[in-house]
Structures are given as C-alpha cells and as structure tokens.
Amino acid sequence: MTDSVKLNAKVSRRSLLKGAAGLAGLAAGSGAITGFPYVNSAEPKVLRYLGTGVNEGDLIGQQCFKDTGIKIEYISATTDDVTKRVITQPNSFDVLDTEYFSLKKLVPSGNILGLEAKKIKEFNNITPVFTKGQLPNGKKIGDQGTAPWKVLYLEGANSKTFSKTATDHVTLIPTVYNADTLGIRPDLIKRPITSWAELLNPEFKGKASILNIPSIGIMDAAMVIEATGQHKYADKGNMTKEEIDLTMKVMTEAKKAGQFRAFWKDFNESVNLMASGETVIQSMWSPAVTKVRSMGVPCTFQPLKEGYRSWASGFCVSKAATGPKLEWAYEFVNWFLSGWAGGYLNRQGYYSAVLSTAKANMTADEWGYWMEGKAAMGDIKAPDGSVLEKAGAKRDGGSYDDRMGGVACWNAVMDENDYMVRKWNEFIAA
Amino acid sequence: MIEDRKSLIAWLQAGPMMLVFVAFFLLPLVFVVIVSAWDYNEYEMLPALSFRGYSDTFEGCIAQLPELCTILKTYAKTVKLCFLTWVITLVVGFTIAYFLAFHVRSKTWQIVLSLLCTIPFWTSNVIRMIAWVPLLGRNGLVNQGLIDLGLIKVPVEWLLFSEFSVVLAFVHLFTFFMVVPIFNSMIRIDPKLVEAAYDAGATGFQTLVNIIIPLAKPGIVIGSIFVITIVMGDFVTIGVMGGQQIASAGKIIETRLNALQFPAAAANAVILLGITIVIISALTRLVDIRKEL
Numbered sequence A: 001m002t003d004s005v006k007l008n009a010k011v012s013r014r015s016l017l018k019g020a021a022g023l024a025g026l027a028a029g030s031g032a033i034t035g036f037p038y039v040n041s042a043e044p045k046v047l048r049y050l051g052t053g054v055n056e057g058d059l060i061g062q063q064c065f066k067d068t069g070i071k072i073e074y075i076s077a078t079t080d081d082v083t084k085r086v087i088t089q090p091n092s093f094d095v096l097d098t099e100y101f102s103l104k105k106l107v108p109s110g111n112i113l114g115l116e117a118k119k120i121k122e123f124n125n126i127t128p129v130f131t132k133g134q135l136p137n138g139k140k141i142g143d144q145g146t147a148p149w150k151v152l153y154l155e156g157a158n159s160k161t162f163s164k165t166a167t168d169h170v171t172l173i174p175t176v177y178n179a180d181t182l183g184i185r186p187d188l189i190k191r192p193i194t195s196w197a198e199l200l201n202p203e204f205k206g207k208a209s210i211l212n213i214p215s216i217g218i219m220d221a222a223m224v225i226e227a228t229g230q231h232k233y234a235d236k237g238n239m240t241k242e243e244i245d246l247t248m249k250v251m252t253e254a255k256k257a258g259q260f261r262a263f264w265k266d267f268n269e270s271v272n273l274m275a276s277g278e279t280v281i282q283s284m285w286s287p288a289v290t291k292v293r294s295m296g297v298p299c300t301f302q303p304l305k306e307g308y309r310s311w312a313s314g315f316c317v318s319k320a321a322t323g324p325k326l327e328w329a330y331e332f333v334n335w336f337l338s339g340w341a342g343g344y345l346n347r348q349g350y351y352s353a354v355l356s357t358a359k360a361n362m363t364a365d366e367w368g369y370w371m372e373g374k375a376a377m378g379d380i381k382a383p384d385g386s387v388l389e390k391a392g393a394k395r396d397g398g399s400y401d402d403r404m405g406g407v408a409c410w411n412a413v414m415d416e417n418d419y420m421v422r423k424w425n426e427f428i429a430a
Numbered sequence B: 001m002i003e004d005r006k007s008l009i010a011w012l013q014a015g016p017m018m019l020v021f022v023a024f025f026l027l028p029l030v031f032v033v034i035v036s037a038w039d040y041n042e043y044e045m046l047p048a049l050s051f052r053g054y055s056d057t058f059e060g061c062i063a064q065l066p067e068l069c070t071i072l073k074t075y076a077k078t079v080k081l082c083f084l085t086w087v088i089t090l091v092v093g094f095t096i097a098y099f100l101a102f103h104v105r106s107k108t109w110q111i112v113l114s115l116l117c118t119i120p121f122w123t124s125n126v127i128r129m130i131a132w133v134p135l136l137g138r139n140g141l142v143n144q145g146l147i148d149l150g151l152i153k154v155p156v157e158w159l160l161f162s163e164f165s166v167v168l169a170f171v172h173l174f175t176f177f178m179v180v181p182i183f184n185s186m187i188r189i190d191p192k193l194v195e196a197a198y199d200a201g202a203t204g205f206q207t208l209v210n211i212i213i214p215l216a217k218p219g220i221v222i223g224s225i226f227v228i229t230i231v232m233g234d235f236v237t238i239g240v241m242g243g244q245q246i247a248s249a250g251k252i253i254e255t256r257l258n259a260l261q262f263p264a265a266a267a268n269a270v271i272l273l274g275i276t277i278v279i280i281s282a283l284t285r286l287v288d289i290r291k292e293l
Helices: A011-029 A038-042 A058-068 A079-088 A100-109 A196-200 A214-227 A241-256 A267-275 A286-294 A323-336 A340-346 A355-360 A364-372 A400-405 A417-429 B002-036 B052-057 B070-103 B107-116 B125-136 B141-148 B163-186 B191-199 B204-233 B236-241 B249-258 B262-286
Strands: A045-051 A070-076 A095-099 A173-180 A182-184 A208-211 A260-264 A281-283 A300-302 A308-318 A387-389 A407-410
Touching: A045 A079, A045 A323, A058 A070, A058 A323, A058 A340, A070 A323, A079 A095, A079 A100, A079 B249, A095 A100, A095 A323, A100 A308, A173 A340, A173 A400, A182 A196, A182 A286, A196 A208, A196 A214, A196 A281, A208 A214, A208 A267, A214 A241, A214 A281, A214 A308, A214 A407, A214 A417, A241 A417, A260 A267, A267 A281, A267 A286, A267 B125, A286 A300, A286 A387, A308 A323, A323 A340, A340 A355, A340 A364, A355 A364, A400 A407, A417 B070, A417 B249, B002 B262, B052 B262, B070 B107, B070 B163, B070 B204, B070 B249, B107 B163, B125 B141, B125 B163, B125 B236, B163 B204, B163 B236, B191 B204, B204 B249, B204 B262, B236 B249, B249 B262
Parallel strands: A045 A070, A045 A095, A208 A260, A208 A281, A308 A407
Antiparallel strands: A095 A308, A173 A308, A182 A281, A182 A300
C-alpha cells in the first residue's frame, strides 16, 4: 500500500556467503574433500521478496534471518508496479506479497503459484475475516469489491478459476489488512466529522484531497457519493458503466468548483499535504496519519458512519520458485505467521492475519491499545522505540471489532476496469 | 579509391553509435508501434490486429463537438504549458547565455557559473516538491511575506498546485537546457563582428537583432528542441506541481501502463511522438541546423 520505494539490496552479507560457498566448492573440486556435495549444503538461503512495502521492514528481515537463517532480499515497488512486474518479469522474484484485488489480473496470467493450506501451520488459526467474511465474534462484514474470501481459494494447483468453497490451494496466504478512512485535521476543522459526504462539503473548498490511483480512488469516491445520498450502488467494487459515469460526473463537478487542493499518489505526498495544512480532509492510509502525528501535527484517522474501505494482502510465490526455494518460501511464510511479525505489524496500526500468535508477541497494554480500543496505560511505542502516543490515548476508531466490523467495501478491480481508467483520465483532464 | 576508403572509415566511425541507436532506440520504437495496434485484456496483450488503443483514445471527439474531448483537451493543455515554458526558458536562457558569453571574460568563471545552473538537478523530484510547499503553499514564505507587507489579506492559492507552479518548476529545471546550446553558439561569434557593428553606428539593440540572434540561431533551435521534447513527454513534474489535477500527454500513458493496458499506452505514445515530431520539424523548417553548424 505504501509507495515508499526502497531497494534493500544488502549484498554484502550475501556476497560474503556466496564467496564462502565458492571456496567450499573450490575445496571440493580440488579433491581435498571428496564424495559430498558441499556446495549445496553451504548455499545460503535467500528469497527475493517482491512487495509494496507494507509487510517489509529491516527489522522483519533481520529477525527472520535470526530465527530461520533465510535472507530476505526486498524488492519494493508501488502496488501498480508490483503487478506489472509479476506480469512481465515472473522470474525476477521468489515470494510475492500483494493485495487480493490484484489477483483478478495475476491469477489468469499463470505467473504465480498459490501455496498449499496444509503446509501452513497456522492456517486454521487465520482470522475468519479472510476465510468466512466475518469477525471472530461471528459478525458479518461488508463484502462489496474484491473481498479476500471471494478469491482466497483456487480449484486446483494450476487452476485459473477461483473456488467458491475451501480447497487446499490458497491464492494468497493472508498476512496483513486494515480498514481505511478519511484523515482530518481536527485543529483546523474544529467540529465533529461523521460522514464521507464531508469530503465534498463546500466548507472545505480548496482543502480536500483524494488519491490518484484509479482503482482505489474510485472506491473512496463511491463512499462519498453514497453518503451524499445521490446513488446507492449494488456493488461499489463492481460498478456498471452508468454508475462509473455518474461517479465521475459528481467528482468532475467538484473538481471544477475547486473542491480539491491536489490529488496525491505517493505516501509522502499525503503526509506533506496534511502536515502543511494544504488539505484538512483527505483519503489517507493509517501509517501516514501516524507519521503526521509524529511530526507534532494533530491528525485523526476519522471513523465515519458509512464505514471503512478495507484492503488485505498476503503471500504467494512465483511459478518459477521450485525445489529448495519453494521449501524456504513455506518456511518463511510459516515464520511470518508465527507471531513476531504479526506483533510488529499490529504495533504499526495494521492487523495481523493470525491474531493469537501476534497477541503472544505484544504486551497486554499494547494489545489493549491497538486491538481492544482501551486507553493506553503507558506510552505506546513504535517498533523502532519512538513514542507514538502518550499514556491515556485511545486508538482512532476504537477496537478491532469496531473497525473491521465497520468495513463497507474492499479495494477492487472492476469488470469495467478499462472503461473506468479511461473515465478517470477524463476526470483528471477536466 | 581514396574516396571509398574515406567513406568506409566514416562508416566505421559512425558504426558503434549507429548500432547502439538501432538496438536501443529504433527497435524498441518499432515494437511500440507494432504493439499499439494490438488488442489487450485485463492482464495481457493479444497479438491480434486491433486499433482499440487508438479508437478508445479519440472516443467522443466527434460526438462531443464543439466541446473538446479528453485527448484534445489534454493535448491543448500540454501544448499550452509547453509553449509558456518554451517562451520563458528562451528569454531567460538567452539572457543568461548572453551574460556568460559577453560579460564574463574568464573561462573559469564561465564554467563555474554555468555549473550553477545544474543545481536544480541535485535533488529528487519528491524532495523538490516537498521544498516548494513551504515556499509557495498556503502558509508558505511567499504568502506570509505578502500578508506581512499588507498586499493581500488572505493567502493566494494559485501559487501552488496550479499551471503557474508547473511552469515555474519547468523553467527552474530546464532553463539550463537552453543556456548551454545558446552559450555554445554565442562564444563562437567573432567579437570583431560585434565591434564592427558598433563602429558602423549600430545601437545595442540593432546589434542584438541583426548580429547576435541570427548567429545564435542554431543554439536557440537545439535548446528549443531539448525543452519542447522534455516538456511534451513530462508527467512527473506536471503531476507533482499540478497537484495531480492537470492532465498531460505523458500522464495518460502512465495511467494506461499502470492499468496494464500496454497497447493503449503504446498508441498514446505513438500519438505523442507524432505531435512532437510535427512541432520539431516545424522548428527545423525555420532554421536549417545542419547548414548552420
């Protein structure tokens, strides 16, 4: 989700290990050691990890190496670029970390390979949000758009069709998800905001923003239009051409009237717009809100009565990943779900797919603040140790059940995607 | 015989560059043109003849008349921004080059001062964008200054995320591409010509118009080609400085690429290439660069 592009090459250790392997090979070849394939056993366990940056972090990579000996080489790109890379260069990565809505493009391409549920230790502990579309307490959540449970299973190992029932072949092993909403500047707005409709309120003329990634931007636009009562969509994540026309018409009128200060595309742009006061209300991502707050600027990830737009991502592998690479991929995914990474992600404001293991890796106070909506007893710290919230603070939107229970729709690729992209260009040009 | 040999050597000298040119420019370009006539679906290109990329692009262009369709609107905007940038960089670049060539006598200082023009390239686009906000933003330095001076009461909004800021950023970046070729043409002007003009009683302005501008023409045209081709294809600066609210030809291509609609992106690239070639050939019609060099 984040666009922060960093290339974590970290070749030094790898080349060192390679060098060692080479030496071992030389020794083997010289006849000093005979009969055993030493080269193979000395081969470092390296996985090339292509993803959008949400699940990534130097700390995760380091911890994984410590626990499993697998060296993760991150290749970070924007959501769009990840998809492009899978389609055009399927051999350039081993493990893929991507969002469920991309699957409608990725699965038919045949370039990715789903993992088998029975080889994932914690698979049965994965939150029912992914498997059944409901909270652990049984409450059903919104299913508009490309909800993960609609595309979680394939009919067979090499199948290109999604299965409606549970099978052993999982498209993406769930890792992380969140509920997104509008970010606001409470100090500049000075009144309660309760509806998505406020994004188009003339009161905020020239001070609103929306994100310029068509597939996500249109969902936010649909939330707004439904909130203003202009149209009720059958499925916001799969609009008809008429609905796309209507949505873009309303947005175009607002744009022409000068409602928007700017559109943003990059994580840092959204932070900058908000922190500088250029905008006071805009679509936003959770860590961006945290970042604005850490700059000492008040910013709220405002819960709204119409609910949240949600997204989720998970792991699969390249179809080119076979043999030991595939085994390491399973080892890595199993490690990822075993708790350390889950706690790390929860502490950033995301949600981990396996809640029980994440809980075991968080303090009671952290769990209370991030997951149960309780007031923090001590200072809440970021994974790097910096203070995020002072004691007494409560999370925006409250508990996991309140936030995930309020999900109205999921990021999506529509059947009319081609038409939508053209209309989006028209909107930008208007 | 000698002629043959000379031409062989000339071919050999040009050969490596030509190979690079063919392999990394002409061939990819041919592929782009071919792909632009293909069909596509959600995730792959279909190698079947289809002009969907083109017909989609010009959708509604006749039906919507007299109102302009998206693609024409986009090109009108792109050409407008390009023209404004060209005029301003030309005037500013010419002035700077004139100063460097005729007023700065020491070679060292000429080099030092022209290197100063590259400073805008020392930072990345995102950082530059972030740097413009505190200067031009609603609560930025310029607005604060104007308010403190009592010139305005409420902050001016058009300073940032507007056509103004886009052109400003372009000028800030690309004046350098004007300065270098014009400067290069100017230092070749024989100072005796200028002196002769003065001796013959020409005013400063007459010398400029009749001596310096005609002799600096090749530099002006080369600089113009640089600026026009870069601005016509730009989508990053327009996106960042225009608050993603201003359409550009390059932006359309980017959006199509991101949606994996490669043939449509290729079709748009071919259209952009065609329009840019028309502009450039009109320019070179005015000045025959080969003859002048």
